[in-house]
Amino acid sequence: METKMNVKLIGHSINPELMIATAGKLCYSPSNIEALMEKQTDESVERFVNMLVSMGHESPLEHANFTFAVEGVSRSLTHQLVRHRIASYSQQSQRYVKETQFEYVVPKDIANNIHLKKHYEKHMQESQELYNEIVANLIVDYVYDEVHYGKYLNKQIKRLKIDTSEFCLWCDKWFMNSSMIEQLKKDYKKLYSILEKKAIENARYIFPNACETKIICTMNLRTLINFCHHRCCRRAQEEINELAWAMVEEIEKVSPLLAKSLGASCQFGPCPEGSMCCMQPYPKKSV
Ligand SMILES: Cc1cc2nc3c(=O)[nH]c(=O)nc-3n(C[C@H](O)[C@H](O)[C@H](O)COP(=O)(O)OP(=O)(O)OC[C@H]3O[C@@H](n4cnc5c(N)ncnc54)[C@H](O)[C@@H]3O)c2cc1C
CATH class of the missing domain: 3.30.1360.170 (Gyrase A; domain 2)
Incomplete structure (x- = not known):
């Protein structure tokens, strides 16, 4: 937009x-x-x-x-x-604020060229889609890595007193999907926000200067x-x-x-x- x-x-x-x-x-x-x-x-x-x-x-x-x-x-x-x-x-930090629909600036010279503006807007839309995809996939990766290797979140999980054995139900990466993310969001809000923050701070690298x-x-x-x-x-x-x-x-x-x-x-x-x-x-x- x-x-x-x-x-x-x-x-x-x-x-x-x-x-x-x-x-x-x-x-x-x-x-x-x-x-x-x-x-x-x-x-x-x-x-x-x-x-x-x-x-x-x-x-x-x-x-x-x-x-x-x-x-x-x-x-x-x-x-x-x-x-x-x-x-x-x-x-405003792109590390902490998730861009659900990022807005962008269109330089006047591009705005004045209908053809270029169309391509420009398409590129922005694709950037948003790639960002969403990276965030979702990284969250899945982090849960997988946590379950298998206790890689990133040991301390946070201890602090939040979460029983990670539950995640073993999802532990086969090939079965991790959007419904798993929805469940994580609903039942483990704090953990989800830790994982999401970690994912968005990486996903933001794809955002354009605009x-x-x-x-x-x-x-x-x-x-x-x-x-x-x-x-x-x-x-x-x-x-x-x-x-x-x-x-x-x-x-x-x-x-x-x-x-x-x-x-x-x-x-x-x-x-x-x-x-x-x-x-x-x-x-x-x-x-
Ligand atoms: C048209 C234009 C093109 C530009 N192109 C480029 C570019 O291609 N590449 C690029 O890197 N930058 C570029 N700049 C940025 C420019 O080099 C300055 O970094 C920027 O304008 C900030 O100016 P400033 O250092 O005077 O401001 P401030 O950082 O606010 O400093 C204010 C004043 O304090 C003094 N000062 C501050 N820090 C120091 C210090 N460490 N040592 C000594 N004195 C200091 C200086 O007198 C300075 O003028 C461009 C700027 C303009 C306007």
Whole structure:
């Protein structure tokens, strides 16, 4: 099933502009911190934040944090996202969450070609079917191995106090089938969930990069500026480019002042891409 990107700012530092301006002013002021905070007006905060950003005095920007919920994006995107190391991430795990019907992202160029889109969707469907088959077969293998060799689950079985002699009824591999799995699911829920987890962490290897994922990501303003310089750029891949601009839009809703510092590199100075420059610079931004 095809999915769509959904990006929401779900949390941020209280009064991030005042926090940044206070941290910046403290570097140059003999005053105590409370007095510094009380003295500031909206105008002085704006002036000071702009000054810090434009002169590249960036460490005070680290005091403002923003947390985004990102859904409906591909594993391909999140692989690029987590390369931005100065940030915090929590991503839905394919080890622990079973994909009963995985969703996937279709890149626009493929979506626009009816023939390719059909093949693409077929490949996704086949991936799901192979995944289901691997999970079911591995569970059978694990039960078989357990009964014959006590190979994987000895400790868990002891803890769950399960009488494995019952499994001997199923112990001939050739008779293990879907009804055995159903029985295992019904009568030995805990054991089944151990076996299933072990099976899905192996089966997930067949999933494509297109597979939908969900991630929570926290960045401070300094990291966000660096992230946007790279990923709002037209050279960034389309999907992460869309994410970067969606994050800028979310920041605009809570702090138009801080959002002014976010955008592609070319909006703040010369393009750093050299011969790879797209030659379509975005309008300059002034901070
Ligand atoms: C268009 C594009 C194409 C790309 N292509 C590739 C590719 O082909 N292959 C590939 O591997 N990556 C590629 N990348 C990823 C890129 O190289 C960076 O890894 C990614 O953009 C994260 O940037 P960053 O390191 O500045 O961010 P962060 O990891 O958030 O780091 C922020 C800043 O902290 C400093 N910093 C962080 N860690 C260190 C450190 N260990 N030592 C010194 N300073 C540090 C640096 O100043 C850095 O800029 C591409 C990125 C883009 C935008």
